[in-house]
Amino acid sequence: MSMEQVAAALTHKIAPGVRNRILILDVERLPGITQQSWWDRGDLKNRYVHHETVTREPRTTIVCAKWYDSGEVIRLAEWDKGGRGAFLKRVHRLVSEADILVGHNVDNADVPWLKGDFYLPRIGHSHRPKLPVLPEPKTVDTLKVLRRQFKSGAPFKGLDAFCQVVGIPSKTDRYDRDAMERAVAGSVEDRQRLTDYCEGDVIATQWLYDWQRPHIKNHPALFVDGQNKLDTCRACGHETKPIAKRYVADVMTYTMQRCVECGWHGRLSLEPERMSIVRGV
Structure with missing residues (x-):
């Protein structure tokens, strides 16, 4: 049995009828460069980076993405035809089409990095972006x-480490800062390698997303054709069934549902039962 077959038994796919456009996303960046004055190496510890000392800001150079229900990974890079301006327009259009963005650390890394690239010029590059405000999608980080x-x-929460721990396909390479410098300078070999690496992260992220589906308590609602919305699992879009256990809040209890496919639990915010009129002070 292949690793993919083993991993498939550990994961839960979204129902085929789900109409949300779910985009799995990963980005790679070029690091920034700054000038520093110092008398001793200890002076550089926790040194604040002043704007006037920056000769190059970090910027996104590669974006790989995959629609959840597609087998194709979209590969976009700053060095593609049209240069950085065309690259950012393609990424902006792609993200604007998504209902849900999925990524590892997408809320604190990928999304804010892309917003900066969409709207702000980067020191060290001549491009000046003029893109409209993004219709921001929901995210699953x-x-x-x-x-x-x-x-x-879970002591190891990095994408590569956690995937290895649970036995699902993981990252295929490591980020190489020097390779990124060479890629921006024109190295075809490094461009191919780094884009392949980014693509591998997208595939690994989808495996992780499917593995952790029953644990995602606040997954955005999924729209499924031909099903009762009250019986639809928010995590995967399959059918849910009532269970005997009730969800207990401060003064109310709620009927609980369990997904027949992924095992996700949710409460039904319909006709709750009041258990107390007293709240804690």
Whole structure:
């Protein structure tokens, strides 16, 4: 049995009838460069980077993405035909079409980095972006799910490490800062390698997303054709069934549902039962 077959038994796919456009995303960046004055190496510890000392800001150079229900990975890079301006327009259009963005640390890294690239010029590059405000999609941050649900119970929360721990396909390479410098300078070999690496991260992220689906408590609602919305699992779009257990809040209890496919649990915010009129002070 192949690793993919083993991993498929550990994961849960979204129902075929789901109409949300779900985009799995990963970006790679070129690091910034700054000038510093110092008398001793200790002076550089925790040194604040002043704007006037920056000779090059970090910027996004590669974006790989995949629609959840597609087998093709979209590969976009700053050195593609049309240069940085065309690259950012393609990425902006792609993100604007998504209902849900999925990524590992997407909320604190990929999304804010892309917003900066869409609207702000970068020191060290001549391009000046003029893109419209993005119709911002909902996000599922797979790193936040691990932190919130497992905390110290999962000591290794990096994409590569966690995928290896649970036995699903993981990253295929490592980021190489020097290779990125060479790629921006024109190295075809390094451009291919780094884009392949970014693509591998997208594929690994989708595996992780499918693995952790029953643990995603706040997944954005999924739209499924031909089904009762009250019976639809928010995490995968399959059918849910009532269970005997009730969800207990401060003064109310709610009927609970369990997904027949992924095992996700949710409460039905319909006709709750009041258990108390007293709240804690």
